Amino acid sequence: MVSENRLSIVLPCYNPPACWDSEVTEANKQIQLLFPGTELIIVNDGSTKNFTDVSRELSSMSSINFISYTENQGKGYALRKGVEAAKGDYIVYTDIDLPYTHESFLKVMEALKQGNDVVVGIRSEEYYTHLPKSRVYISKFLRSLIRFFLRIPTDDTQCGLKGFNQKGREVFLSTTINRHLFDLEFVFLSARKKLKIKTVEVELRPEVVLSQMNWKILLQEFGNFLKIFAKSITN
Numbered sequence: 682m683v684s685e686n687r688l689s690i691v692l693p694c695y696n697p698p699a700c701w702d703s704e705v706t707e708a709n710k711q712i713q714l715l716f717p718g719t720e721l722i723i724v725n726d727g728s729t730k731n732f733t734d735v736s737r738e739l740s741s742m743s744s745i746n747f748i749s750y751t752e753n754q755g756k757g758y759a760l761r762k763g764v765e766a767a768k769g770d771y772i773v774y775t776d777i778d779l780p781y782t783h784e785s786f787l788k789v790m791e792a793l794k795q796g797n798d799v800v801v802g803i804r805s806e807e808y809y810t811h812l813p814k815s816r817v818y819i820s821k822f823l824r825s826l827i828r829f830f831l832r833i834p835t836d837d838t839q840c841g842l843k844g845f846n847q848k849g850r851e852v853f854l855s856t857t858i859n860r861h862l863f864d865l866e867f868v869f870l871s872a873r874k875k876l877k878i879k880t881v882e883v884e885l886r887p888e889v890v891l892s893q894m895n896w897k898i899l900l901q902e903f904g905n906f907l908k909i910f911a912k913s914i915t916n
Contacts, residue, residue: 688719688790689769693759694777695726701777702739708779709742715783716790721745722763723777727753757856757863764853772853773844778889781842785883789844798876799849801835801868802842802883823906827865830910833872835880838865842883848876862905869909 690712692705705723712719721744725732732749739745748762760774771793775781785802792800809817820839827836839861845853852874856866871878 686770686794687768688716689722689767689772690719691722691724691760691763691767691772691774692777692779693724693726693756693763693774694728694732695753695756695759696728697731697777699731701731702735704778705745706739706742709739709744711783712786713744715786719744720767720769722766723747724759724763725749726756726759727751755859755863756861757866758859760863761854761856764850767850771844771846772850773842775842780885780889782884782886785842785881788881788883789842792879792881793844793846795879796877797879798846799852799868799871799878800844801838801878801880802840803835803837803880804840805882805884808885823865826906831869831913833868834878835868837880838868840864840883843867845871848874852876858905858908860902860905862902862909865906866909869913 694701705721709719709721712721721742723745725747727750735747740747746766748766750762763774764772771790773786773789781802789800789802809820823839824836827833827838843864849871852871853867855870856863858866868878
């Protein structure tokens, strides 16, 4: 159990799957047993479906805070809104379906308790069995680009489970990318600030299957990669 330091978990949400609220309700009960006093922050990033009829049980839980706005801005933007509101000493973010195992959360929290400023989940080869083939190629290609062009502690920056302390929070709030490559920007800026960064291997829950990635988004994110690379060679 972790009780002496408060934890905030931020969950960005855009057009979530059906029955997501009942799953979060049950997950929150388990989280409170593992980490008493945890604050869950759910950020509705301009959803147009499956968010209006939030269950009464979920909406009545005092441990859960909701942030909502009407226009979709992107995961990076949503997470900055949630992190900005977070009151915990430690902050962890992941996806609304809480796809990672409890053991993975424990690894992240243990690494934070050991004094690391930023903890980055990294994915094993088994993780890629949950991905469509197109996303496997995209992910591994991005990792190759990071290894070749950027000097940061890990090439696996896109795993959806990360945690940080107040030093990491300050850096996270300085990110500017609104969509997928905010993760890379965060790790890049944390390394530049010489924060203490720790990687831990994490695992998806067995039943989780991840979706395809839109190619239009991929092209937009390549532009964001170029912006980060430009920063790496001009400073």
